[in-house]
Amino acid sequence: MGVIFVLIGISLIVAGGFLFAFIWAVRSGQYDDDYTPSVRILWDDKKPDNSSTTNTDSPNS
């Protein structure tokens, strides 16, 4: 039965870790703007384009 105290202790530490992760996320401003990241994530990283006159990298191709 004593093992249950160890387990409870571990579970509290894990949960506390998540709580601090959440607090850190709020502190670092991740909850301040909940719209822009949803747009930003859709851009493709583009390979460097050497010629500046051609449009070979159209996104809808």
Added chain:
Amino acid sequence: MKESPAFISVSDRKPTCAHCGEPCDTGHFVHQDLDFCCEGCQWVYQILHDNNLQEYYHIQQTPGVNQRVRELTDYSFLDDPEIQQKIIDYASVHLVKVTFHLPAIHCASCIWLLEHLYKLVPGVSRSQVDFLRKKVSIHFDPTQVTLRRIAEMLEHIGYAPALNMGQLEEKHMPVVPRKLYYQLGVVGFCFGNIMLLSFPEYLGIQGDRAAYWFNYLNWILGLPVLIYGAQDYLKSAWHGLKNGGLNMDVPITLGIIALFVRSTIDIFGQFGSGFMDSLAGLVFFLLIGKWFQQKTFHHLSFDRDYKSYFPIAISVLQDEKWVTMPLSKVTPGHRIQIRNNQLIPADGILISRAAQIDYSFVTGESDPIFKRTGDTIYAGGKQIGTPIELQVTKAVGQSYLLQLWEDRAFTQKKETRDHRLADQIGTYFTLAILSIALITFIYWVGRDLSTALLTITSVLIIACPCALALAIPFTYGNVMRLLADKNMYLRSTRIIEEIQRLNHIVFDKTGTLTAVNQYHIIFQGMPLTERESRIIRSAAHASTHPLSQQLDHYLQAHPVFTLDAFAEVPGQGVQATVEGIEVRIGSAVWTGAKDTGQQRQTVHVAFDGIHRGTFVYESRYRSSWRKTIGALAKNYELSLLSGDQDREMKRIRSAFPATSNLLFNQKPKDKLEYIRTLQAAEQRVMMIGDGINDAGALQASEVGMVITEDINNFTPASDAIIHNGLFPYLPKLIQYIRNSRKVVFGAYFLALAYNVVGLSFAVRGVLSPLVAALLMPISSVTMVLYGLAASTLLFRVMKLNDLPQAEWVQTKVDDLYQ
């Protein structure tokens, strides 16, 4: 042919600009097989193209903002260390952080381009856009690039930063109140773990040593819930009691304290497992309700004052040279220059020959006023036409017209007391549960003291009006969201209750009953021939005066001729030579007409010195304005306050009930006083206005509603902002808000039913923590679901979800901030 669809120009139709997407009707530039409507758009395209940023045109088709009206701002004031210090968020030797407000941000391409600013401006290390607030925060190295250079580049690519005087004064605040998130996180954590540790209790395992340890742990986890999570409720209740009133937070606090005290006794006396799970659950639900209710509309600003319309810097004559100087340093004696459409920031004497000042910004009177050399010009007006020079006579902010802002309506805060209804009910509720608790206590105390103590805490616990406290946040929070979907924005849920209590509605005329800058134009005189119409339009087309522009719009079916000569005299009119004919458009004197003493809203036309006729401008009223007023008159007393003269009195009189007060020639201060008079007569007033000239009245009334088509435009001192397309539906929307009160009453009824059930356990002294733990979340969840469902259903039943979805006008940055 290019692959991207953004570059395909449809040849059989009018070409549209590859940058901004507007038709190239006034100009047509072709560059690299692409059409552009103006040089400005082409420049922007060129810059982006040269810097390998064409992706801008791929994310969104024609994402640009039209650059036709393009006057480059002189940003040299950004080199001034004093101004820099006020704008910059953080500065060190190699890193400066600054946040700009860019009203032109409107699409995904904008975000992309602005976040790739480092490609355009070497020295910028990072730029991050907050789309909803239209802000970009930029990190740069001050040794490589200056603040001024960044602002210039932003303007160059079509995103001129909005810099105004108001910004200099406001302190940098965290954008979102983060405390509620912390509270939710902490209480959520405690709630989850307490539930877990309460499992032995739920499963009926008792007497085990482990179960006691779990109870102690629960008690420890309950401490942050009480001290941190519930602190706002405890404080508010204490505050209420101190001021001698019982608000809704009093019974909640009674319940919380009863839960905590009883649990502490149970746990440490080892009588039972306590009610810590109920306590944590209660606070958690309350916080969620609070979070739901605190919906904010980031892109709106309900509290602008006049300072946010003033520029940061202005042209000042110094040592025979025009320099840009921060407005805060402009003192009496300075000679300043005001450009077309720029707001005059300080009182002064006119040095230029003539000026035409539009005071609608402060007075609401829409006709421009003509001024001559030596006349005093008050701050708050806008010059229309050619630039003028002024000798400043009073310091900025001490102007005669801006005294309105010194009124106590602005210096005192509006009553921010939350939810009268809840507080009223809270009062009765507290009295009721206290008497029930007392009766049970008296009943039991003679028989068994420990049972008596048990029942009194049980009664307080079970009667804790958690469900009651949730009814308003969720119902009204949902009402607010539904209305926002249809472009009616309320400042907070408190406004819903204010609207329910109204009995008097006051209208502004210009811009509220009438549409902004739209006129009915009628020509008086012999009908014009096609050629004459074309000549008149050609002359009007070239002029910047608002009346000319209206005329140009009115005659748009007639193509323009090329002008051979053109001159514009402020306050008089324009003279042009077209097709060999000398045409004059303007005032009666200018065209040689007899001054008939008619009101000013007319434009005269003369060909070769002979008066040809007169265009009469009549305000255009919003569609079905009579119906709207008629519908509102059934439930409310109505009044009208207009800054204009009473020439349209008859027309308006017929729409209003005979008992309504219609007042004309009202100065902003008069409007404010009128609202006060009504309030003194026990009226609860809603003011519907549109501009800063109504600000005093909007601020003083119980509900100040601003009607606008441009969300970035005038929204001073308002409690509600509605799109002007919603005007015909206003009676229905108000009716919906009134009806939502019934939804809340329904919720209260439901909560009462739960309480009766719970109390029947409590008074008999048989309330187990398990029953409490079950009853509390069930009642809370049903309350939340009921509030959301009933308010949405009501919205549908009233057919409000069929309302047209109105589009907001995209702000032209040049109009707003110069």
